[in-house]
Amino acid sequence: MIEFRCLRCRKCCQNLFRETPYGLNGLALFSNEIQLFSQKEIYPFHGIGKSPDDEKFKISVYQLGVKNYPHLNDNGCTIYSKRPLACKSYPFEPFRIAPDGEIQLTFDVECTGILELQGRNPSEFADGKISAPVELRYCLILLEKVAKIQQEEELKWSFDLQTKKWKQDKIIKIK
Numbered sequence: 001m002i003e004f005r006c007l008r009c010r011k012c013c014q015n016l017f018r019e020t021p022y023g024l025n026g027l028a029l030f031s032n033e034i035q036l037f038s039q040k041e042i043y044p045f046h047g048i049g050k051s052p053d054d055e056k057f058k059i060s061v062y063q064l065g066v067k068n069y070p071h072l073n074d075n076g077c078t079i080y081s082k083r084p085l086a087c088k089s090y091p092f093e094p095f096r097i098a099p100d101g102e103i104q105l106t107f108d109v110e111c112t113g114i115l116e117l118q119g120r121n122p123s124e125f126a127d128g129k130i131s132a133p134v135e136l137r138y139c140l141i142l143l144e145k146v147a148k149i150q151q152e153e154e155l156k157w158s159f160d161l162q163t164k165k166w167k168q169d170k171i172i173k174i175k
């Protein structure tokens, strides 16, 4: 077992945008986290309902529409203890969708700490034996929240920051 260690390089805070199966997306935020940011930077991320125009349409997850994390100064994150769940669990991600539609726990290979592990011990790394008690604990909380949303049986939609349009999701199963 090798241990993940954040190297405090801040690379992850300097490019929050990702190309995902939904298009271009920013930092995922739950409704209790959007007040941490300027409201003009908040966009919907996922929604549930017949159509985004339907009056019963419900936004289940939001996203930050800026590339650079706004609460960063020379000393680091100014809201560190209150930072969003997606920051707390990074570089581990429960949102990656496998071709068969299942959600998996995975990690961002762009993270400097992950790259260091790859260089240091490729054989152990290949087995996926990474210890990261803090990040993985938050990752599981994140997964639980996502699982609750996915249980809703209505159509799911995702918002692409590039086109500023909603797209209908494919069906996602959680085992």
Ligand code: SF4
Binding pocket: 005, 006, 007, 008, 009, 010, 011, 012, 013, 090, 091, 110, 111, 112, 113, 114
């Ligand atoms: S990119 Fe990885 S190592 Fe660098 S600050 Fe982010 S989590 Fe830490």
